[in-house]
Amino acid sequence: MQRDTVYALPQAQLVDFAFNESVADVFPDMIRRSVPGYETVIGLLGVIARRYAQPQSRIYDLGCSLGAATLSMASQVRDTDVHFVCVDNSAAMTSRCGQILQRHLRTAQFEVVCDDIQAVALEQASVVVLNFTLQFLKPAERLTMLQKVYAGLRPGGVLVLSEKLAFADTEEQELLTDLHLEFKRANGYSELEISQKRSALEHVLIPDTLEQHIERLHAAGFAQVVQWFQGFNFAALLAVKA
Numbered sequence: 001m002q003r004d005t006v007y008a009l010p011q012a013q014l015v016d017f018a019f020n021e022s023v024a025d026v027f028p029d030m031i032r033r034s035v036p037g038y039e040t041v042i043g044l045l046g047v048i049a050r051r052y053a054q055p056q057s058r059i060y061d062l063g064c065s066l067g068a069a070t071l072s073m074a075s076q077v078r079d080t081d082v083h084f085v086c087v088d089n090s091a092a093m094t095s096r097c098g099q100i101l102q103r104h105l106r107t108a109q110f111e112v113v114c115d116d117i118q119a120v121a122l123e124q125a126s127v128v129v130l131n132f133t134l135q136f137l138k139p140a141e142r143l144t145m146l147q148k149v150y151a152g153l154r155p156g157g158v159l160v161l162s163e164k165l166a167f168a169d170t171e172e173q174e175l176l177t178d179l180h181l182e183f184k185r186a187n188g189y190s191e192l193e194i195s196q197k198r199s200a201l202e203h204v205l206i207p208d209t210l211e212q213h214i215e216r217l218h219a220a221g222f223a224q225v226v227q228w229f230q231g232f233n234f235a236a237l238l239a240v241k242a
């Protein structure tokens with residue numbers, strides 16, 4: 001695995017974070033060292049998919065990056081007639097994702113689409129995954145995205161939503177942000193790397209509170225909303241269509 005050094009050297013100017021070639025090259029290392037519980041979430045996504053996958057349905061991995069969620073789900077889902085659709089608007093990610101999935105899955109089992117997740121048709125879905133992706137959409141566009149997911153799901157289908165969280169309570173926000181910083185330091189990131197990435201993400205990754213997520217999922221139509229994971233300021237929910 002290639003080590004993430006994207007923000008190791010002082011940047012001449014502040015540039016918004018982008019999922020370009022340099023990020024795609026080091027992404028497994030970057031996300032593992034940046035998101036507390038990432039690997040656990042990936043593993044448990046497989047268990048959730050195993051529970052909710054339906055015969056002759058589609059599983060959508062929206063904002064798939066290198067396909068880690070799809071690989072976990074494919075290893076657990078028993079129905080052979082489930083089709084995986086992996087979508088990401090970064091060509092650097094989708095080209096690598098296609099190569100990785102090819103090594104593990106049958107060609108007929110999956111497709112990788114380079115497009116905005118807001119533009120792709122969602123049909124006959126039993127499982128939809130937004131694993132740390134909704135947070136990159138403009139806040140005003142998030143409800144429409146969830147409504148689209150709801151419409152594309154079959155009854156009994158599930159949306160898995162993982163996100164970085166904000167907290168309404170100032171003290172809680174400070175504590176969990178601080179613990180996230182300690183997590184990054186513990187994983188070998190320097191103060192320079194941490195602060196440069198924070199600036200780059202400032203206008204790109206806009207976290208909502210858990211309460212905002214739950215309310216929005218209900219507004220989109222989901223009857224059952226359950227939080228199943230939290231690692232500091234990162235959480236995962238599942239939302240079931242009745």
Ligand SMILES: Nc1ncnc2c1ncn2[C@@H]1O[C@H](C[S@+](CC[C@H]([NH3+])C(=O)[O-])CC(=O)[O-])[C@@H](O)[C@H]1O
Pocket residue numbers: 019031062063064065066067068069087088089090093115116117118130131132133136137
């Ligand atoms: N509008 C959009 N349309 C399509 N893709 C998008 C959009 N906005 C962002 N992305 C894509 O969403 C992904 C977010 S990373 C997901 C990790 C993965 N799910 C994983 O389980 O390893 C999370 C993170 O880096 O914090 C990137 O690949 C973006 O290109």
Ligand SMILES: O=C(O)C(=O)Cc1ccccc1
Pocket residue numbers: 030031034035164197201205
């Ligand atoms: O690094 C961070 O602070 C994050 O919030 C997570 C993250 C992980 C990988 C790419 C972008 C953001």
